[in-house]
Amino acid sequence: MTTRQRKEPAGDSPGRRPRRRASARVAGGGRHVAARPAVDLTDRQALLACQPDDPAVVEQARQLKDAALLDFGVRDSVVVSWLYAKCHHQIPTTAVATAAVVAAGDGSCLLLYNPEFFVQIGLAGVKFVLFHEVRHLVHRHLYIDEELRADPVFDLAAEVSINHVVLTRLGRKDLPTRVAGPGGKPEPVGVDPRAVYRRYRADLAQQQLTPLSYADFVATDLGVYHELKRMSTPLVAPADACVHLVAADGAERGGGVPADPETVALVVEATMAEAVRAAHRGNGVARGEMLDLLDRSEGGGERISRLWGSLGVGALRGETPKTRRVEWWKRWLADTLASKLRDGTRLVYPKKQGAVLLALGHDPMLSRRGQERTKVVLIALDTSGSMPDAVVEWLTSLVGQTDGVESHWVSFDGVVMPFVPGERVHGGGGTNFQNVVDYAEGRLPVNGRRFEERPDAVIMVTDGYAAEVTPADPDRWIWLITDGGDDWPDRHHPPMACHRVHTGER
Numbered sequence: 001m002t003t004r005q006r007k008e009p010a011g012d013s014p015g016r017r018p019r020r021r022a023s024a025r026v027a028g029g030g031r032h033v034a035a036r037p038a039v040d041l042t043d044r045q046a047l048l049a050c051q052p053d054d055p056a057v058v059e060q061a062r063q064l065k066d067a068a069l070l071d072f073g074v075r076d077s078v079v080v081s082w083l084y085a086k087c088h089h090q091i092p093t094t095a096v097a098t099a100a101v102v103a104a105g106d107g108s109c110l111l112l113y114n115p116e117f118f119v120q121i122g123l124a125g126v127k128f129v130l131f132h133e134v135r136h137l138v139h140r141h142l143y144i145d146e147e148l149r150a151d152p153v154f155d156l157a158a159e160v161s162i163n164h165v166v167l168t169r170l171g172r173k174d175l176p177t178r179v180a181g182p183g184g185k186p187e188p189v190g191v192d193p194r195a196v197y198r199r200y201r202a203d204l205a206q207q208q209l210t211p212l213s214y215a216d217f218v219a220t221d222l223g224v225y226h227e228l229k230r231m232s233t234p235l236v237a238p239a240d241a242c243v244h245l246v247a248a249d250g251a252e253r254g255g256g257v258p259a260d261p262e263t264v265a266l267v268v269e270a271t272m273a274e275a276v277r278a279a280h281r282g283n284g285v286a287r288g289e290m291l292d293l294l295d296r297s298e299g300g301g302e303r304i305s306r307l308w309g310s311l312g313v314g315a316l317r318g319e320t321p322k323t324r325r326v327e328w329w330k331r332w333l334a335d336t337l338a339s340k341l342r343d344g345t346r347l348v349y350p351k352k353q354g355a356v357l358l359a360l361g362h363d364p365m366l367s368r369r370g371q372e373r374t375k376v377v378l379i380a381l382d383t384s385g386s387m388p389d390a391v392v393e394w395l396t397s398l399v400g401q402t403d404g405v406e407s408h409w410v411s412f413d414g415v416v417m418p419f420v421p422g423e424r425v426h427g428g429g430g431t432n433f434q435n436v437v438d439y440a441e442g443r444l445p446v447n448g449r450r451f452e453e454r455p456d457a458v459i460m461v462t463d464g465y466a467a468e469v470t471p472a473d474p475d476r477w478i479w480l481i482t483d484g485g486d487d488w489p490d491r492h493h494p495p496m497a498c499h500r501v502h503t504g505e506r
């Protein structure tokens with residue numbers, strides 16, 4: 001689809017040239033020096049033959065990519081996680097200047113990424129680029145109207161919409177930057193939606209028209225397009241606006257990245273169907289994402305309405321979530337745990353969907369390569385006080401069934417006991433943290449058995465009232481302090497990861 005010839009951008013008329021340059025500056029122009037790819041982007045052997053001189057760069061880039069996908073799986077985006085799970089080949093190659101998802105005519109998808117580019121933009125940049133690319137595929141699938149897509153203003157509108165969503169979802173204020181070459185200045189990667197908005201506002205003010213607020217301007221995909229069209233000289237996307245497109249000669253955007261429409265449709269619809277299923281299972285991230293997509297595509301016409309109808313997205317609206325309040329401790333715990341499990345993990349994307357397990361509040365398509373050790377998480381619940389069911393339930397979904405993560409559960413008061421999630425436990429008297437430490441470190445047997453593994457993370461859920469302890473690996477310990485508890489681990493030396501759990505919600 002991207003190989004289609006585009007109309008000449010309106011910016012090519014002499015009167016518009018300055019605007020176009022200005023907008024290219026906003027986008028961090030001049031990044032693309034690569035010519036049209038010389039290799040067939042569906043030829044995996046040829047792609048793999050294009051490697052940077054330094055193998056360490058390839059390895060570093062691969063780790064960045066895996067870490068980014070882990071973050072998506074764990075907390076950021078169900079849609080992104082699922083989509084890359086459907087890219088069975090993820091190939092580092094210098095055949096592309098940045099990154100691209102190739103949708104080949106045989107129904108398969110490949111993620112191609114330039115290792116040097118990934119290393120230059122770092123983890124935050126890699127997440128931005130991978131997220132951006134997925135939104136493009138979704139966008140491309142939603143808006144197939146040829147006339148619309150032939151309009152270069154629509155290209156810019158897409159960049160604005162997509163980057164707004166990506167920045168918002170990733171909780172970022174600014175675009176990632178890239179330093180190309182030693183001593184270079186950091187350049188922003190991509191189109192800054194707020195910079196475009198400022199130009200739009202100034203243009204409308206000059207015409208004595210009333211601009212929308214930024215929030216209204218970016219509210220829907222087509223809204224951005226219509227508002228840009230109100231400008232006296234609508235901005236268009238600079239040739240290198242998009243981080244993922246392999247700019248070729250500037251005349252033809254997309255540089256020949258194969259994007260077979262049927263493959264895009266298949267992959268995007270399967271991804272969204274997975275996300276809707278996850279949402280119906282109570283996955284808050286998936287629900288929020290899909291409802292957001294529904295809102296953003298408002299006014300997109302009959303076809304999109306039918307699409308949402310067939311996926312059952314609208315029905316999500318009627319489901320009342322248990323709480324609308326953001327529960328920061330959940331987000332904090334997911335982040336903290338991800339950071340403790342991240343080091344040294346090698347993630348692969350199982351081809352069989354059946355291999356994917358419910359995890360971390362949604363469904364990351366992650367598993368570890370065979371040679372990598374399974375990660376071990378020990379969860380210890382203090383039953384001496386009140387143990388909120390919601391916390392246990394959520395922890396179960398967080399770590400209980402993650403592929404590649406093995407969880408062990410115990411409960412404790414004065415003594416440590418085996419614990420099966422879902423089973424009721426009645427706490428006794430007294431609380432002793434040291435017993436849990438001794439058990440975690442393999443010294444104290446429980447039911448006649450010692451804990452023989454070295455946990456990568458230990459999650460303690462407790463009110464914190466007992467004698468303080470110092471485990472051998474304080475870095476691996478995560479303390480969740482229940483309502484009214486004492487968060488001493490935060491002030492301890494050395495301090496340990498510690499957060500209050502607010503369970504007052506109903």
Ligand SMILES: [Zn+2]
Pocket residue numbers: 132136159162241242243244245
């Ligand atoms: Zn783009």
